[in-house]
Amino acid sequence: MKFEALRHRVKRAEQVVAIRVDETQCSWFTLSQAWREGWTPLRIISVGLAGGFLAGKLEPGSTRFHGARWLQMIGSVSNLLASAQAAFASMQASEAADTAEQAADKVDEAVDDAVGPAPVTQVRAAPAAAAPRAKVTATQEAAQPQPAEAATDLSER
Numbered sequence: 001m002k003f004e005a006l007r008h009r010v011k012r013a014e015q016v017v018a019i020r021v022d023e024t025q026c027s028w029f030t031l032s033q034a035w036r037e038g039w040t041p042l043r044i045i046s047v048g049l050a051g052g053f054l055a056g057k058l059e060p061g062s063t064r065f066h067g068a069r070w071l072q073m074i075g076s077v078s079n080l081l082a083s084a085q086a087a088f089a090s091m092q093a094s095e096a097a098d099t100a101e102q103a104a105d106k107v108d109e110a111v112d113d114a115v116g117p118a119p120v121t122q123v124r125a126a127p128a129a130a131a132p133r134a135k136v137t138a139t140q141e142a143a144q145p146q147p148a149e150a151a152t153d154l155s156e157r
Contacts, residue, residue: 046084050077 057073 042088046081050080053077053080 054073054077057069057076
């Protein structure tokens with residue numbers, strides 16, 4: 001091979017390396033940014049608790065840690081993660097309920113504004129009929145779960 005051809009191949013290889021270095025730096029920056037954004041305070045606390053739990057369960061330096069204890073540890077960690085997920089879902093549900101309540105309040109305000117002020121006679125009569133209760137038949141009452149059953153998805157019937 002001629003010297004000029006070798007020189008051309010080396011120059012081309014250097015260009016390819018320079019392009020790959022730029023691509024790698026761009027990818028590394030994107031990864032580090034996503035990594036930093038992904039570590040929310042809740043995740044940091046969860047990982048710290050799980051790490052501390054594992055460090056306590058592993059008992060470094062002991063030879064007593066065998067297969068059955070591994071299974072027990074894995075079950076404990078999975079329960080910890082499940083409870084953390086349930087707590088997170090509960091927080092999201094309460095936020096959704098608050099948002100729905102705010103939306104209902106806005107709708108009530110809009111309806112009140114559209115209807116206009118109520119006559120004085122209706123305002124005085126309103127406390128007597130303040131909370132009309134719907135009549136519930138025995139079959140409807142039996143079909144609806146009690147509050148504790150609804151919260152736990154368990155039925156004692």
